[in-house]
Amino acid sequence: MSSLTVFYIGLFYFATFVLVAGLTYRIYEYWKVPAPLNIPTTPAPTTRIGVSFRMFREVALFESLFKSNKWIWVFGYMFHIGLALVLLRHVRYFSEPLCSFLVFIQPFGKYASFVMVAGLAGLWARRFLVDRVRYISTPSDHLILALLIAIGLSGMSMTFVAHTDIVNLKGFVRGMMMLNFQPLPTDANLLVHLFLVALLMIVFPVSKLLHAPGVFFSPTRNQVDNPREKRHLAPWAAALERDNG
Amino acid sequence: MAGPKFEVPKMSEYTDVPKIKEGAMAHVKSFPAAEASQTSLGFPWKLTDDWHDRAINRMGELLVKYRGLRVFMDACVHCGACTDKCHYFLGTADPKNMPVARQDLMRKVYRRYFTLPGKLVPWLVGAEDLTKETLDDWYSYYHQCSECRRCSVYCPYGIDTAEITMAGREILNTVGMGQKYTSEIxxxxxxxxxxxxxxxxxxxxxxxxxxxxxxxxxxxxxxxxxxxxxxxxxxxxxxxxxxxxxxxxxxxxxxxxxxxxxxxxxxxxxxxxxxxxxxxxxxxxxxxxxxxxxxxxxxxxxxxxxxxxxxxxxxxxxxxxxxxxxxxxxxxxxxxxxxxxxxxxxxxxxxxxxxxxxWDLIQRGVLKFDKSLNDDRVITFHDSCNVARGSRMGDEPGGQFTIPRNIIRAVANNFYDMAPETIGEATFCCGGGAGILTDDLIEVRVKGALPRMNAYNAVAQEKGVNFMALICAICKAQFTKVVPYYGFDMSQIGGVHQLVSTAIKLEQD
Known part of the structure; x- marks a missing residue:
């Protein structure tokens, strides 16, 4: 087994560990910090089910962003929906045998990559063209877009330009899952693609990508508008009440 | 009215998004709180020697007490959706009055002291040390936020700048940089x-x-x-x-x-x-x-x-x-x-x-009105931010919008709403909320009122509106002071129950 294969196996175990452990820790943190006051942005749903619908619209349709700015919504939606289809298509490299859904999704997933990269390019263009967005952009904002576009383009190059040895790649991936290690194909675009994906997984729990779990914990979106009917009391606020009467 | 020491913005048919002007409002400093009031609140009244550690410690405490603050510090992706939503930005063009930039004043410190990338590669992620200049910036720009939450409506993650402004002011108080107006009140x-x-x-x-x-x-x-x-x-x-x-x-x-x-x-x-x-x-x-x-x-x-x-x-x-x-x-x-x-x-x-x-009494027919007594008024209704985006009336979401309007329609004949993107959950703040209603911040107040003044002016021109009804004491005080800068008479501002008072029929005992 080549040292390159060993390096990539180590890299992906490490990246997976950081992603899973890091996100688990963040979610635990968000969960643990109390929301001491009822602060949904109103008008807000008055039932838990209503809040689930609000959260669904927020996550699946980007409702607030749609109200806010149609350009960001269009580019952001293109990127996220493209990414979702591309990720679904990639399940075939982890799964054996292939279910009919994965066969069905394959062409959509392939061409969704264009939508994804176009969306990212639009978002990046705004960072240069709109003075307000230029002002707030940090180097990491640019780099994360560069990273995602590079992942997209390197992946697309294998689908549309120079195919990699997909059978051996799947063997490598399944080998890591089953602890039965197989050699990794050595095409440059594949190595670049995998390296950048691992990098993305590693920065996820310490970057703004935390918006993904964060939105579910946002009190302005996930709280029920029922403060006259229900008393919300954080543990530290209850302690304050006991001490002060 | 004495001539203002600043330029009053020109009204326009719609509120245009200005090109950013860095530092346009950096000179604004609300008067600092003095010893007596700060002491009674349990805060120091001048900058403490250990301000740096004190501020960071307080931030750490707030981050484990308030989930909103904790999540909002991490979740922002700098998408820019909020950048044109704040009335203070629209009225001043100062980029630090964009909600995301106001948040970033704190977020850059949060990143430096509480996140791994901020500790390792601060230049990459916009992380910065907490300095005296940072605190001065906080003092200036956390007192140019009326905590109206308009930005939180438009943020894809519901990030509420009000929560960050509140935390910022709390930390400022902790190190001895309180504001005179709120402290004394x-x-x-x-x-x-x-x-x-x-x-x-x-x-x-x-x-x-x-x-x-x-x-x-x-x-x-x-x-x-x-x-x-x-x-x-x-x-x-x-x-x-x-x-x-x-x-x-x-x-x-x-x-x-x-x-x-x-x-x-x-x-x-x-x-x-x-x-x-x-x-x-x-x-x-x-x-x-x-x-x-x-x-x-x-x-x-x-x-x-x-x-x-x-x-x-x-x-x-x-x-x-x-x-x-x-x-x-x-x-x-x-x-x-x-x-x-x-x-x-x-x-x-x-x-x-x-x-x-x-409204309940009106629906039950208990109150009787002579609506014609309000006929000299052509009325519009200003949704006050805290009512609109932080509360409700009645049983249905949005009752805070319909109930006051229902009352106005029950007691007066002439009512017109302002443009839909300026009312309801999208309402523009009066410009004087959350501790801004003080003469030392008059420039912020006048400029921050611009989006509302544009919307009011539009219905005044088109529909002959001459009365803006409200249900907020701060809005009333702010508008009566500020509308003359835009050429309106302060008598055009009043309460919903002022209209009720005019039209209600009282039985002689």
Whole structure:
């Protein structure tokens, strides 16, 4: 087994560990910090089910962003929906045998990559063209877009330009899952693609990508508008009440 | 009016998004709080020697007490959706008045001290050390935010800059950089019981005077009872209602409504303030201490129902926080909550807004109006931010928009809404909320009012609107001061219950 294969196996175990452990820790943190006051942005749903619908619209349709700015919504939606289809298509490299859904999704997933990269390019263009967005952009904002576009383009190059040895790649991936290690194909675009994906997984729990779990914990979106009917009391606020009467 | 030392923005048909002008409002410094008031709040009054560690420690404490702050520090992706949503940015073009940039004043410090990339590669992620200059920036720009939450409507993650401004002001207070206006007002509430520092006997005199005025005006002996034990309803209203114009016209309106309904009601000299500036500085303990006066008065007077007058942030606190802070509400099963719940009448929402009360009476046909008495007015309604985005009225989401408008339509013939993108949940702040309503911030106030003035001017031109009705004491005070800068007369500003007061028919005793 080549040292390159060993390096990539180590890299992906490490990246997976950081992603899973890091996100688990963040979610635990968000969960643990109390929301001491009822602060949904109103008008807000008055039932838990209503809040689930609000959260669904927020996550699946980007409702607030749609109200806010149609350009960001269009580019952001293109990127996220493209990414979702591309990720679904990639399940075939982890799964054996292939279910009919994965066969069905394959062409959509392939061409969704264009939508994804176009969306990212639009978002990046705004960072240069709109003075307000230029002002707030940090180097990491640019780099994360560069990273995602590079992942997209390197992946697309294998689908549309120079195919990699997909059978051996799947063997490598399944080998890591089953602890039965197989050699990794050595095409440059594949190595670049995998390296950048691992990098993305590693920065996820310490970057703004935390918006993904964060939105579910946002009190302005996930709280029920029922403060006259229900008393919300954080543990530290209850302690304050006991001490002060 | 003395000429302003700054340029008053030109009104336009729509509010255009300006090109950014860095540092345009960096010179603004609200007056700092002095020793007396800061001491009574338990804060230092000048910059402490250990300000750096103190600020970072306080930030660390807040990050584990407030989930909102914790999540909002991480979740922002710098998408830019909020950048053109703040009235202060639209009116000043200062990029630090863009919600995301205002948040980043704190976020860059958060990243430096509380995140791994910020510790390792600060230049990459926009992380910066906390310096004295940072604190000065915080002081300047956290006092150019009215905590109106318009940005939180448009953020894809619901990031609420108000929560960050509150945390920023709390940290500033902790290191001895309090603001004079909010600090003195809270000190007055602690000492005297209301924001204006109006003592009990003066309040009694004022109410007697108002009773005489009403009787002279209408021939009906409408009462304004004070400290009546055993009254059914306790009315808690902003103290500005007792003698500021046009606020007092609404107080007269509430009294006439109670009179017409034959209600047993009272004001309290102990709880003579619905406002609660504790909210503005994000200090839970202060907010609770101020709100507890209302609980104590309710228990003392033995009232069955608590109704809140026309005040935006007061209604947010009453509606959304009183149950948590003071047990005024339902659902609590601890002794503290139960003590009050036993006394309150469960048929009513606790607390109720005066508009909920009046609208209920109108629907039941209890109140009679001569709408033509309001015919000299062509009316529009300004949704106050805390009511619009931080509370509700009635049973349905959005009742805070429909109920006040329903009342206006029931008492007046001429009503037109302003442009839809400037009302409802999208409403523009008056520009004076959350501790900005002070003369040392007049430039911020005038410029921040621009989007609202544009929308008002549009209906004034097209529909002949000459009256902006509101349900917020701060909005009333802000607009009466600021509309003359834009060429309107301050008499065009008034309360919803001022309109009720004009049209209501009172039975002769």
């Amino acid at each position: 809270i000190a007055k509430v602690f000492k005297i019981g209301n924001n204006l520092g109006l003592p009990g006997p003066a309040l009694e005199d004022t109410l007697l005077g108002l009773e005489e005025d009403i009787e002279a005006d209408t021939g009906v002996a409408v009462k304004m009872p004070l400290n009546v034990k055993g009254a059914e309803i306790l009315l808690v209203t902003p103290s500005a209602d007792f003698f500021s114009e046009p606020h007092v016209e609404s107080l007269i309106g509430y009294a006439k409504v109670f009179h017409a309904a034959g209600a047993s009601w009272t004001l309290s000299s102990y709880a003579s303030e619905a406002g609660n500036f504790g909210l503005f500085n994000g200090n839970y303990e202060t907010m609770r201490k101020v709100a507890m006066r209302i609980r104590d008065a309710a228990l003392e007077l033995g009232v069955k129902r608590i109704i809140v007058g026309e005040c935006g942030h007061a209604w947010r606190i009453a509606y959304a926080f009183w149950n948590t802070l003071t047990g005024i509400g339902y659902g609590g099963n601890d002794p503290f909550s139960i003590e009050l719940q036993k006394q309150l009448d469960p048929r009513f929402k606790q607390p109720s807004h005066i508009c909920e009360y009046t």
